[in-house]
Amino acid sequence: MSASPSITVPLHQAAHGRTGDKGNRSNISVIAWHPALWPALVEQVTPAAVALQFAHRQPTAVRRYLLPHLQAMNFVLDDVLDGGVNDTLNLDSHGKALSFLLLELPLQLDARLLPHLRSAR
Template sequence: MKLRDVAHSRTGDKGNTSNISVIAYRAEDYPLICKLVTEERVQMQLAGLNPTRVTRYELPKLGALNFVIAGALGGGVTRSLALDAHGKALSSILLDMDLEP
């Protein structure tokens, strides 16, 4: 099972930092997402971007996790040569995470 099977995502950016939210479709899937979508796993899933730090914030009343990923945007929107300097496609990469234990 992929993360996209149980959640959707939104992204944002500020400088060289990406912000990715993971929002459960159903409240009963939120505990599974909390258990399996850790800072370490997000860091590994986005390893090709060489993020310097991943910080996770839990929003249980929304059934969501928010990840702040420092150093993920190649210097930021005005400095990056990346095709997606804003990091909007990063949510697709994250949602491709396997949730099989």
């Protein structure tokens, strides 16, 4: 029996995100589009992978909280908002757009999961 081929897709085809912030800390939730995608998300969307995706923002800590019954995870990134709303000249000091950066993370998926992905729009 041969293994199913793998495909590479951006995370946004497998999940959607929500973002919040408080001070210099950003929360980014990642929610699978389909339960069949959850195991691959847990395996690949790790604190280390997220820290690497945000390396240019130099987070001092990245923590992941799993919510398996919701097929969701929440990341807390410390010190990624240039000081926060009151302390920065950054145009997006709220960090609302940071989920889009995370949703570009490439995933390696079994091709059999293709029917559960959202197509690029």
